[in-house]
Amino acid sequence: xxxxxxxxxxxxxxxxxxxxxxxxxxxxxxxxxxxxxxxxxxxxxxxxxxxxxxxxxxxxxxxxxxxxxxxxxxxxxxxxxxxxxxxxxxxxxxxxxxxxxxxxxxxxxxxxxxxxxxxxxxxxxxxxxxxxxxxxxxxxxxxxxxxxxxxxxxxxxxxxxxxxxxxxxxxxxxxxxxxxxxxxxxxxxxxxxxxxxxxxxxxxxxxxxxxxxxxxxxxxxxxxxxxxxxxxxxxxxxxxxxxxxxxxxxxxxxxxxxxxxxxxxxxxxxxxxxxxxxxxxxxxxxxxxxxxxxx
Amino acid sequence: xxxxxxxxxxxxxxxxxxxxxxxxxxxxxxxxxxxxxxxxxxxxxxxxxxxxxxxxxxxxxxxxxxxxxxxxxxxxxxxxxxxxxxxxxxxxxxxxxxxxxxxxxxxxxxxxxxxxxxxxxxxxxxxxxxxxxxxxxxxxxxxxxxxxxxxxxxxxxxxxxxxxxxxxxxxxxxxxxxxxxxxxxxxxxxxxxxxxxxxxxxxxxxxxxxxxxxxxxxxxxxxxxxxxxxxxxxxxxxxxxxxxxxxxxxxxxxxxxxxxxxxxxxxxxxxxxxxxxxxxxxxxxxxxxxxxxxx
Numbered sequence: 001x002x003x004x005x006x007x008x009x010x011x012x013x014x015x016x017x018x019x020x021x022x023x024x025x026x027x028x029x030x031x032x033x034x035x036x037x038x039x040x041x042x043x044x045x046x047x048x049x050x051x052x053x054x055x056x057x058x059x060x061x062x063x064x065x066x067x068x069x070x071x072x073x074x075x076x077x078x079x080x081x082x083x084x085x086x087x088x089x090x091x092x093x094x095x096x097x098x099x100x101x102x103x104x105x106x107x108x109x110x111x112x113x114x115x116x117x118x119x120x121x122x123x124x125x126x127x128x129x130x131x132x133x134x135x136x137x138x139x140x141x142x143x144x145x146x147x148x149x150x151x152x153x154x155x156x157x158x159x160x161x162x163x164x165x166x167x168x169x170x171x172x173x174x175x176x177x178x179x180x181x182x183x184x185x186x187x188x189x190x191x192x193x194x195x196x197x198x199x200x201x202x203x204x205x206x207x208x209x210x211x212x213x214x215x216x217x218x219x220x221x222x223x224x225x226x227x228x229x230x231x232x233x234x235x236x237x238x239x240x241x242x243x244x245x246x247x248x249x250x251x252x253x254x255x256x257x258x259x260x261x262x263x264x265x266x267x268x269x270x271x272x273x274x275x276x277x278x279x280x281x282x283x284x285x286x287x288x289x290x291x292x293x294x295x
Numbered sequence: 296x297x298x299x300x301x302x303x304x305x306x307x308x309x310x311x312x313x314x315x316x317x318x319x320x321x322x323x324x325x326x327x328x329x330x331x332x333x334x335x336x337x338x339x340x341x342x343x344x345x346x347x348x349x350x351x352x353x354x355x356x357x358x359x360x361x362x363x364x365x366x367x368x369x370x371x372x373x374x375x376x377x378x379x380x381x382x383x384x385x386x387x388x389x390x391x392x393x394x395x396x397x398x399x400x401x402x403x404x405x406x407x408x409x410x411x412x413x414x415x416x417x418x419x420x421x422x423x424x425x426x427x428x429x430x431x432x433x434x435x436x437x438x439x440x441x442x443x444x445x446x447x448x449x450x451x452x453x454x455x456x457x458x459x460x461x462x463x464x465x466x467x468x469x470x471x472x473x474x475x476x477x478x479x480x481x482x483x484x485x486x487x488x489x490x491x492x493x494x495x496x497x498x499x500x501x502x503x504x505x506x507x508x509x510x511x512x513x514x515x516x517x518x519x520x521x522x523x524x525x526x527x528x529x530x531x532x533x534x535x536x537x538x539x540x541x542x543x544x545x546x547x548x549x550x551x552x553x554x555x556x557x558x559x560x561x562x563x564x565x566x567x568x569x570x571x572x573x574x575x576x577x578x579x580x581x582x583x584x585x586x587x588x589x590x
Contacts, residue, residue: 156548168544199493205500209548249463253451253504 032113046237063116100284208255341532358411395579503550
């Protein structure tokens with residue numbers, strides 16, 4: 001894992017220096033696919049409806065569950081499809097000219113291969129897979145939106161002159177922003193989470209603060225996640241942890257998110273009582289057709 | 296631990312049936328104090344300023360850090376001071392007629408003795424110490440406010456007649472509410488947390504929803520916590536995890552909490568840049584002098 005750690009640190013450093021280290025991310029994914037196929041075994045671990053979830057397992061541990069039909073286990077297959085996806089990035093149209101499901105499969109494989117390696121061989125670094133997702137998504141979107149500035153913080157105007165040194169800001173995973181001729185900044189706020197759990201409230205709260213400080217529609221939030229899957233080791237099954245009532249409550253009474261996008265969208269959130277209130281989709285839909293309308 | 300588990304389940308059942316099971320809680324605390332003094336050893340684990348934190352340790356595990364000066368290790372000493380505190384509860388004045396530091400010591404000992412037993416002997420039940428704090432605080436406050444109804448949910452008025460079965464509510468740990476002559480409900484919303492961490496946003500978000508739906512000052516929130524301490528096993532020290540910038544941001548731009556009260560208040564939060572924006576105090580201060588003004 002030392003090798004993987006080192007490579008990801010290099011990718012993160014380059015990303016923080018404003019680059020989009022796509023080639024390094026591809027190499028990391030290939031390294032992960034090689035490692036789990038050689039050193040771990042895969043087996044079914046339960047279904048959600050017709051969706052079949054598997055895990056990788058080795059002596060040292062077990063991975064989170066992955067959606068069998070969306071994951072690309074072959075290194076050469078992944079390599080080819082990743083290259084095609086990158087070639088299909090079209091900044092003029094602000095999208096990726098692949099099919100939506102192809103985008104989901106490639107990005108799901110990249111983020112999950114990394115996360116599953118950490119699950120098995122580096123359980124102490126619980127937060128790193130989340131950082132990987134952030135770097136992956138930020139780099140891909142950075143290629144789609146090259147004229148936007150990528151940041152993590154939105155400074156709030158300082159009303160109180162006496163408060164120097166106490167500047168406030170809303171901080172999230174990814175922000176793409178631009179400055180209008182009049183100096184006003186606007187942009188897209190993108191919290192990127194592996195799953196939401198009790199963190200679901202945060203993007204709504206941040207959007208509420210931004211609405212209050214800047215007015216509506218200067219900054220809009222889209223929440224991007226992998227899935228809401230949870231491994232149940234004891235019962236050899238998987239659970240999908242959904243809180244439709246909470247999402248409806250926050251969207252109606254706290255602030256409006258522009259959408260929630262999953263690589264593996266929970267079936268429950270695609271039902272009418274949720275989609276009537278808030279846009280739910282796949283990351284593939286976001287990056288192939290919806291993004292141009294949001295930017 | 297089977298015995299402790301059984302006793303707490305009984306307390307919880309009685310609490311959920313609207314009783315204030317104070318005697319059972321006292322017995323549970325005495326059981327915990329007996330168990331840790333017999334089966335575990337205490338030792339220093341680091342300081343924060345002049346505050347000295349210790350841990351209990353046994354073969355099976357190590358406890359969270361406790362503030363030596365606030366914890367009552369002796370069972371008979373605790374028994375006496377608990378009884379005095381309960382006798383000092385004065386519903387007419389809506390307070391406890393003890394000193395503030397005495398209230399902190401007794402409630403800190405009760406909640407921490409339970410939590411430390413679970414840390415050492417039942418690590419699988421991570422959420423139970425939080426539930427214990429809720430039952431302890433809800434029962435004590437239930438004795439102070441006997442004319443209030445204790446609940447956990449505030450239903451929101453259903454604007455949309457077509458949405459039957461989709462009733463919305465704000466759910467938190469403890470609510471004390473009353474109904475005015477005109478039928479309006481008002482009350483005190485009390486999230487009770489061992490520490491806040493990334494959950495700090497939740498009480499602010501809930502208050503914002505309540506302000507939006509009911510208008511200001513129908514429901515007011517006070518956040519009650521044990522501390523913000525964290526054990527650093529590897530370095531044999533303790534950390535105090537504080538986010539003063541985040542608290543200022545939420546209080547100014549999301550919603551106003553009526554106060555945050557700790558059994559062991561973090562020194563950082565008692566500094567002027569925080570207290571200028573939000574009321575911070577000890578639970579003892581809340582229950583001896585401040586509560587009558589909030590209700």
